[in-house]
Amino acid sequence: MTALKMLLRDWRGGELGVLFAALVIAVTIVSGISAFTTRLQNSLEQESHRFLAADRVVSSSSAVSDSWGEYALSQGLQVANTLSFPSMVYAGDEDMVLASVKAVSDNYPLRGELLRSDQPFAAPQAIAHGPAAGTVWIDSRLFALLDIDVGAQLTIGEADFSVTAAIRSEPDQGSSFLGFGPRVLMNYTDIPATEVVQVGSRVEYRLLLAGDAGALETTVEWLEPRLENGERLLDVASSQQSIGSALQRAEQFLLLAGSLGVVLAAVAIALGARRFSERHYDYVAIMKSLGATSGRIARLYGSSLLILGAAATLLGSLLGWSMQSLFFVLFGDALPVTPASSGPRPYLMGMFTALVCLASFAWPPLRRLGKISPLRVLRRDMPGMAQRTVQDYLVGLGAIILLMLWYSRDVNLTLAVLAGLACSALVAAGAATLLLRGGRLAGMRAGSIWRLALAGLQRRGAANTLQVVIFSMAIMLLLILVLVRTSLIEEWQTQLPEGTPNHFLINISPEQVNPVREALNRKAVLSQPLYPMVRGRVTHINGEALGRSDDPEEGRRERETNLTWSDAVPPNNEIIAGSWWDADSAQPLVSLEEGIADSMKIKVGDTVTYTVGARELSVTVASIRRLDWGSMQPNFFMVFPPAVLQGYPATFMTSFYLGGEEKQFLNQFIREFPTVTVIEMDVVVQQVRAIVSQVSAAIELVLGVILLAGALVLIAGVQASVDARLLESAILRALGAPRKLILGSLVIEFGVLGLFAGSLATLAAELSVYILQTQALDMSYQPSPLLWFLGPLVGITLIGGLGVWNCRRVISSPPLTVLREL
Amino acid sequence: MIKTENLLKRVEVAGGQLEILKGIDLEIKASESVAIVGASGSGKSTLLGLMAGLDEATDGKVWIDGVDLQQLDEDERALLRAEKVGFVFQSFQLLPSLTALENVMLPLELAGHSDAESRAAGFLARVELGERVTHYPSQLSGGEQQRVAIARAFAAEPVILFADEPTGNLDTETGAHIIDLLFEINREQGTTLVLVTHESRLADRCDRRVRLHAGALVEAQA
Incomplete structure (x- = not known):
C-alpha cells in the first residue's frame, strides 16, 4: 500500500479537494506575488538608474x-x-x-x-x-x-x-x-x-x-x-517620487494581501487536513487490525503529505508564474522598463510555504492517526482520537506569525493583522457562546423550524463556536482587503485626478502675474494659484553660522532655496508641529518642511537667519509641515507670512493642466511671455497615471485570488460539520420530517451562523483596518458605514448558501442512502 | 493456539468502574473452531478484541501461538496480527475508497507479499467474485461485501481467524451461504476459528461453544 496509491484513491473519492486546493492557493499566492514584487523592484532599480x-x-x-x-x-x-x-x-x-x-x-x-x-x-x-x-x-x-x-x-x-x-x-x-x-x-x-x-x-x-x-x-x-x-x-537616491510612492503602496498592499491569503490558506489547510484525518479513522483502524504498525501509518500519511506538497508546489508555482506574467501583460507599455527577472527565489518561497503549512497545519491531525485504536473496527462508537492540543494551536500560531513576518517583512503590518485576528477570535468565541445560548431561549417559543434550527445550533455549541470563529476570521480578512484596496485606489485617484497639473510655469515677474493669469483663464486651463518665490539662503540657526558640510546630502543648506509666502496652509500640506499664523500676521515667522527641518535639526521655536539678496532676515520657526511629494502640486520647503517677505524681489510660479491636443497653446504663450519658463511634466504625469491604473488592475486580480482562498476556508469550515448534520437530518427524515422542515432549519442554522460571523468580522475588520492604515500603510482612516450592512449580509449569504449546498444531499437523496454512506 | 488466564477488563464509567470481563480462563487448540455466544452486553466482543490483541486487558494474560500479548506494545501486536491473524466483521469494514481487489490486497501488502495482486484475485475468484474485482463496496450487495471480507481475511493465510457476528447484517439465505464459505475455506487452510455470534445455526457448526453471561464464562460445551 503506497502513499501515492492512497492519495489517488482519496482523490477519486473527493477527500483531498479542499486540502490540495488550499495548498495550491498558498503556493500560488506566495510565488506569484513575490515574483511580481521582486521583478517590479528590480525594474524600478533599473528605472531609477535611467533618471x-x-x-x-x-x-x-x-x-x-x-x-x-x-x-x-x-x-x-x-x-x-x-x-x-x-x-x-x-x-x-x-x-x-x-x-x-x-x-x-x-x-x-x-x-x-x-x-x-x-x-x-x-x-x-x-x-x-x-x-x-x-x-x-x-x-x-x-x-x-x-x-x-x-x-x-x-x-x-x-x-x-x-x-x-x-x-x-x-x-x-x-x-x-x-x-x-x-x-x-x-x-x-x-x-x-x-x-x-x-x-x-x-x-x-x-x-x-x-x-x-x-x-x-x-x-x-x-x-x-x-x-x-x-x-x-x-x-539612485531619490528620483521620481510620484511613480515610486504609487508602486510602493501597491507593493505593500500586495504583500498584505499575500500575507492574508497565506493565513486564509493555512486555515483552510488545517480544516481540510482535520476532515481528511477524521475520514481516515476507520481506514487506519482497519489497517491496524490487519497488522499495520503506527510507524507504518505515520510513514504512509507523512509521505502522502510530501507527495501532496510536491504536487501543490509544482501546480502552485506554475499558477504563480502565470499570475505574475499576467500582471506584467496588464502593465504592458505603462511600465517604462522591461521587467527584470525574478530568479528562482519566489518559487522557493512558495515551496517553503507549502512545507511550513503542511508541517504546522496538516501534519498534527494526521500524526495522531497512528494513535487510533484498532478496537474501533469492533466498536465504531469509540472516540477517534484526542482533540487538538494547546501545542497544536501554538505551533499553528507560530507558523502563521513566521510566514507573515517572513513574507511581508513588516512588523507593523503583521501586528495589525494579528491584532485583528486575535480580537476576532476572542470576541467571536465569547459572543458566539452568549448568542448561541440566547438563541435557544428564543427558540423554545418559536415555530418548529426555528426550534429545530436553534436547538441544533445549541446542541453543537462547541463546534459552532469554533465555526463562527473561523468564519468570522475569514470574512474579516476579506473585508480588510476590500477596505484597504478601496481606500488605496480612491487615494490614488484623488492624488492624480484627471486634470492633474502637468505643466509648470516659473520665473513669472510680479508685473506678469495678472496677464499670465488672464492668459491661462482665457484658455480655460485648470490652474493652481500663482505662488510667489523669493530666492534666499539659510546662513544661521539660532545665531550659529552653518559650517561647510562634507555630506553632499546637506549641500542644500548651502544652496539657495525658494521661499514663498502664504496666509493659509498650502493645499495638501499637513501641520505636524507648531501652529499656523493668523492671516495678515506681520510677525517674523516661518513654516518648514519636515525633511529639511530634520536634516538641519531645526525645531519649532528656533531662530533661522536667511540672506535674501543683500539683506539678512531672522525669523522664528512657527510650524513644521508634511508635504505630499507625489501630488505633482507646487511644493515649498519654507513658507513665510506675506508681510515678512514684502519688499524682497519675488518671481511667481504656477502649474496647470494642458491636454496633449492643446500643446500648441504653449507656442502662443511663449511668444506672449518670452521670459517665463515652461516645464513640461505631461509625460511623467501620464506615466504615473497609467501605472496607477495598471497597478489597480493587478490589485483586483490578487483580490480575486485571495477571495478564492477565503471561499475555501468557508467551504472547509462548512464541510467540517456536514457529516453530523447529514446524519441528524437523515434520521429526522426517516422519522417522517418533511423536506421543507429540514431545509428550513438548515437555512436558519447556517444563516444564523453567518449572521454572527459576519457581524463579528465587521467589528474586527474595522479595528484592523484602523491599525493598518494609520500604522502600517500611512493612510488616513475612515469608518465605512456600508460595511456594517455588507458584513452580516455577506456572512448570511455565503455561509447560508454554502452550508445548505453542502447538505443538499440530505434532501435530494433517500435517507437510507445517506445513512448507509455515513 | 490461544490461551487466556484470568482475563479481566474494567472500564471507567460515570460513578465508578464497570467490570466487563471477570477473569476468563479459556484455551483454544490449533485448527479448533469455537463460538462465543451470549446476550448483548455480555462481553463477547470485548473478549474477542482482547484475544485478537486489538485491546489491552486490565489484568490477566493472553497468549497467541505461544506469544504473551501483554509483553507486546501496540506496534508489536500489529506485526503479530499481520503475520497470524485475520478478521471478518459484522459491518464488513471494507474501505469504501478501495475496489474489491484493493481491499483484499491490503493485508497482503501490509505483510509484504510481492504477489499481492494475483493472490488477491485468486481469493476473490474463490469467493465467486472473480468478475467483480474492480467494483467498489458501494456497488456490492451486503452478501458480496462479506464475501470480499472473507477473501481479505483468508488471503494472508492467517493461523487464526476472528469473526465478529459475520452474518449479523445479512438475511438468512445469504448468511447461510457465507457460513458455508467461511467453514469451507477454514477447513482447507486448517485455520483456528474464533467467532462471536447470536445465531445457534452458526454456533452449531463449530467444534465447541462457550457462553458468556455478565462478563463470566458460565458454560462450555463441545
Missing part, C-alpha cells in the same frame, strides 16, 4: 580628470561625459535667449533614452544618442522664442550649429528641474569651438558610469578618496 542616465555619476564644477574615466573603462564600465552651462544663444543678429546648454558625448545616455521630435511639440521619438557634431537639438519653445524652424542656424559663443530636431526629454533632466532656461543639446566635441567655457564659468561637468555591480563598486571605492570640494558622487 541618472547612468548607474553612478560624478558631478563637478571643474573638468573631471581624464584618468577617472580611464580607470572606469579599465574596470569594464561604460563612460560618458556631459557638461551643462547657461549661455546666450542667437538666431540671426537680433533674436537671442538665455539657454541652458548641455553638451553630451556620443554614448550619452548610458541608461534610458532621449526623446526628440522632428518639429516642435510634434510626437516624440526615442533615440539612443545625442546630436552629431555641428548640430543641436533645441527645446520646442525655443523655436518660438527665437522665431526659427528646423534647419535654421543657431550660434553659441563663437560656433554656429544647425538645428536638426526638437529635444523633448532627457533621462536625467530631473536633476535640472529648476533650470535657467530652455534646453539646447549639443555634441561634447563641439565645446572648444564655442569658446564659452572659461575657467571660473558657472558649469557642471558630469562623468557618467554604468556597468555591472562589482565593477561599479570597485570604481566607486577608487573614486571616493579622490573627490575634492565641489565634486560629488550621485547614485
